[in-house]
Amino acid sequence: MNNNISPRLLEAKNEPLWYFNKNSLIIIGVVILSLFLFPFTSPSKFAIHLMMMIFMHAVMAQSWNVLAGFSGQISLGHAIFFGIGAYASAYFYVKLHITPWIGILAGIGISGFVAMLIGIPILRLKGHYFAIATLLIGISFQVVFQRWPEVGSSSGLWIPINRDSPWTSMQFHKSKVAYYYISLIFFVGSFFLVWLLNRSKLGYRLRAIRDQSDAASSLGIHVSKYKIIAFVISAMIMAPMGSIYAQYVLIVDPNNAFNVDISILVLLISVMGGVGNIWGPIIGSAILIPISEFSRIYFGGTGRSIDLIVYGVLIIIICIFRPAGIVSLIPRSFREREKAK
């Protein structure tokens, strides 16, 4: 546009594409290192279990966040991909005698494919209509698996206990530490994946669609195509958590694997933590999952739904006082502080 480069333009061009706050990077590094060292502090079995659940739910909420936070589509059926992941690894092991590690990869692939098939027709829907469609499709998956003999119908698949080759069978009976590390690796991996997505060209396009799909379209973005891409990525992040959970409890049944509660829970975690922010699902999971686990201990069974009452109250408080989620309480970013100077 301009032949002469003004000093202020030159200064702007010399700015880095992304700001990296050194302190934040150090904190992230220390936290990750601490999480890897945590099992060496001789924690209780419950502590290991709790941390695992936090990691897994953070990944699941991060998956939901990719769709809702980046492309603006609210899904109420994300349990579909949890269930597919769970059934894929279990089916590969029980029926085909193939290691669950391959089953995890198959679950990721199948979930992505199913997301594409579902996404093509329903991502034309907007807002509530999309949410209702995902809810109903999620329920229909549960019904289909309840009546499908090949996958054990209502009884589901019972994974045979294998004590001889824990790593091949992905079954660790003596200690939960291996499960802890597996879920931690997925937790860290999904965090960096979404972090990269946020800074990629795809991230720019998805955020544009979320904010103003018409304007995005006028800027050369094929809105439907990118929504499907977001849905597929989201599904592929969700699936491995189903696989890990299946290997953890060694039973997969349609009522648990495709439970609508999973879809609602990942939504609640993201909303509480902060939708559209990569930290939101992590914060939300770190708050809500301990509430769920402790209420289960104090009130027995499934916690007599006390956790759901607490969730409800917290969500109401968040919606009234912090609609952008708890993450909005964190001090503003480097860029904003720079701007304020």
Added chain:
Amino acid sequence: MSILLKVENLSRSFGGIHANSDISFDVKEGEILGVIGPNGAGKSTLFDLITGFTKSDRGQVTLREKNITNVRPDLICRMGVGRTFQKLKPFAEQTLLENVIVGALAKEKNLKVARDKALEIIDFVDLIEKRHHYAKELSTGQRKRLELARALATDPKLLLMDEVTGGVDQRTIPGLVELVLKLKKNGITVVTIEHNMKIIMDISDRILALNQGKRIAFDIPKNISQNSQVIDAYLGTIDAA
């Protein structure tokens, strides 16, 4: 000057309302074409039809002799037609720079190159100091510039601007008008919807006047200002009594 855009008998109805009826006109390369008409005349619908946001019932739109009728908006953008919206549509939760980068990514593959291009355009629209401000923090005039910058970042040959001076204070208007003239100097063909008659008469090479979805005049500004139908429909008549 060769014809860049040709619109022939373009029509669109919503129920019983004829938003556009048999609209025909052409846009020459390098010119500024003004579009005028009272509220509800069908000006914004015309833009939506050209850019693929609304499907036409009848008629044809050709860009450099290529039929672009009812083509998807994103493809029309990639063919070199940019647009702004009457009701502003910034990506509110993103910074001005991020908004314009999205536009630049329509043609640029590399993010750094797209960022640098976006900065040049932001400098062109004179908002470089605001580059890290969120779109929701900008004034209406600044958002108009943002939308313009975002559309320019797609490298348009033809730019459709819907009410560039609408809703801004008087002090902001001369800067925006100057910007439109700068676009022309840079070889960009502009079609602009405008309600401010003084501005449209000053900047336009030709003017298309619409009323109730129909074309009532298509001529140079001097003739438009003397056209009885335009005066009657849009400018109003002075009661001699």
